[in-house]
Amino acid sequence: APPAGCSAQARPCFAVEGPGADLVCFTLSGSEGAGGSGRPLPRCFLPAPARCYSLCVPAAPSVPAARLHRRLRQRLRQGPLARCRVLGLLCYSAPGGQAALEKGFLIQDPQGGAETERALEELLRGQGALPPPPPLGVYEAGERGELWQCLWALRGAGGRDLLRRARVVAAEEPPLHPAVPGLRHAAVFLSLEAARSVVEQCTSFIPEATAVLDLVDKCPKHSKKGDFPVIVIEGLDATGKTTVTQSVKDSLNALLLRSPPACISQWRKTFDDEPTLIRRAFYALGNYIVASEIAKASTESPVVVDRYWHSTAAYAIATEISGKVQNLPPTQHEVYQWPEDLLKPDLVLLLTVSPEERIRRLQGRGLEKTEEETELEANSLFRQKVEESYKRMENPGCQEVDASPSREEVLRTVLHLIKKHCGSL
Ligand SMILES: Nc1ncnc2c1ncn2[C@@H]1O[C@H](COP(=O)(O)OP(=O)(O)O)[C@@H](O)[C@H]1O
Ligand SMILES: Nc1ccn([C@@H]2O[C@H](COP(=O)(O)OP(=O)(O)O)[C@@H](O)[C@H]2O)c(=O)n1
Numbered sequence: 257a258p259p260a261g262c263s264a265q266a267r268p269c270f271a272v273e274g275p276g277a278d279l280v281c282f283t284l285s286g287s288e289g290a291g292g293s294g295r296p297l298p299r300c301f302l303p304a305p306a307r308c309y310s311l312c313v314p315a316a317p318s319v320p321a322a323r324l325h326r327r328l329r330q331r332l333r334q335g336p337l338a339r340c341r342v343l344g345l346l347c348y349s350a351p352g353g354q355a356a357l358e359k360g361f362l363i364q365d366p367q368g369g370a371e372t373e374r375a376l377e378e379l380l381r382g383q384g385a386l387p388p389p390p391p392l393g394v395y396e397a398g399e400r401g402e403l404w405q406c407l408w409a410l411r412g413a414g415g416r417d418l419l420r421r422a423r424v425v426a427a428e429e430p431p432l433h434p435a436v437p438g439l440r441h442a443a444v445f446l447s448l449e450a451a452r453s454v455v456e457q458c459t460s461f462i463p464e465a466t467a468v469l470d471l472v473d474k475c476p477k478h479s480k481k482g483d484f485p486v487i488v489i490e491g492l493d494a495t496g497k498t499t500v501t502q503s504v505k506d507s508l509n510a511l512l513l514r515s516p517p518a519c520i521s522q523w524r525k526t527f528d529d530e531p532t533l534i535r536r537a538f539y540a541l542g543n544y545i546v547a548s549e550i551a552k553a554s555t556e557s558p559v560v561v562d563r564y565w566h567s568t569a570a571y572a573i574a575t576e577i578s579g580k581v582q583n584l585p586p587t588q589h590e591v592y593q594w595p596e597d598l599l600k601p602d603l604v605l606l607l608t609v610s611p612e613e614r615i616r617r618l619q620g621r622g623l624e625k626t627e628e629e630t631e632l633e634a635n636s637l638f639r640q641k642v643e644e645s646y647k648r649m650e651n652p653g654c655q656e657v658d659a660s661p662s663r664e665e666v667l668r669t670v671l672h673l674i675k676k677h678c679g680s681l
Contacts, residue, residue, distance in 0.1 A: 357438050452472060
């Protein structure tokens with residue numbers, strides 16, 4: 257009979273987000289003989305003496321859960337745990353299942369030994385009761401080389417209870433990346449209210465959140481565009497957005513705006529240090545503030561905007577969806593749609609350059625790099641996912657401009673496209 261707590265219906269699947277592009281997937285099987293026969297175990301479980309552990313917290317768009325996940329990630333880099341390798345882990349339902357997504361970590365301890373397990377237990381006990389700390393998954397080899405997961409609930413005072421013991425069996429990669437269904441609530445906010453409510457939950461521990469909300473609430477709702485054209489310039493870092501927006505401003509006598517707007521950019525660092533849920537909500541609200549600036553300015557002159565909604569969505573999607581470009585939500589997915597309550601520009605141009613040219617320009621500029629920019633350089637997959645997400649945006653979509661030629665030529669192309677779409681200026 258299957259061990260207690262492990263029924264066929266409640267069978268979670270796991271995807272390990274390895275450093276490679278693939279999701280390494282496994283599931284749990286109740287009975288010893290069932291499933292997986294002949295298929296190799298997922299390669300993320302290293303052979304003895306190495307040991308593996310797992311921790312998962314709900315991926316529901318909740319501020320406390322998002323902060324618990326981030327706290328655990330930070331703590332897993334410290335003390336005796338620093339010698340472990342930590343990989344991202346997503347726990348999702350088998351096809352047809354109803355379980356909500358959980359996000360966590362697969363912890364590989366290359367040396368094995370009791371110290372790591374003790375440190376993990378201490379770490380979990382130190383997290384307090386709210387939200388409840390996740391159970392600890394411990395993986396151990398059976399007599400015939402098969403692998404078992406023991407799921408332990410830790411008692412606050414010490415000791416632990418076995419929740420279930422189940423065999424680990426290799427599984428197919430799911431047809432859709434497990435993070436895709438939750439994206440719209442966890443990272444891409446499709447209305448002012450959705451983003452606002454996340455930032456509102458942060459006011460008790462991020463004082464700047466109140467200031468951001470005050471600014472947002474001062475903006476007129478549903479700002480309408482004036483009669484002058486509004487042109488947005490998008491693209492990866494160092495593709496020439498600053499250069500192009502400045503020249504377009506001079507050529508058209510336009511007003512130049514940027515997202516996030518100046519009035520909240522002093523708080524960027526604070527929000528960039530927060531988990532995705534909070535960080536992306538901050539940038540989303542920035543766009544609504546910019547919208548009210550665009551509405552006002554476009555009654556008086558053309559407006560050119562350096563980054564806007566498409567940047568917020570594309571970076572959010574690309575950071576949340578691990579692995580290869582094929583893991584992105586399919587075209588026409590809701591996360592590629594413009595929020596209905598956000599002022600739409602007349603034209604969005606996406607500047608693209610080859611990866612080599614972009615790195616040349618980054619080095620030429622010689623400014624300090626943000627963590628995300630460094631990651632972009634190190635991880636060309638991430639760069640490809642940002643660019644592909646930009647290209648999938650709809651209503652309005654992005655019109656691509658090859659920004660590799662000289663500054664003068666790029667400007668000529670951009671002005672030509674503006675003229676074509678927005679008529680005489
Ligand atoms: N068409 C171009 N050809 C060569 N270098 C360029 C061109 N456009 C911009 N640059 C240079 O590349 C670097 C990045 O450009 P920038 O406009 O700051 O990009 P972004 O605002 O997209 O980060 C700057 O040093 C800039 O002078
Ligand atoms: N509208 C915006 C603008 C920036 N961002 C975030 O800010 C980062 C890039 O901003 P940046 O100021 O470094 O961009 P550059 O203008 O320097 O190219 C992206 O990685 C996004 O995470 C956003 O989410 N939404």
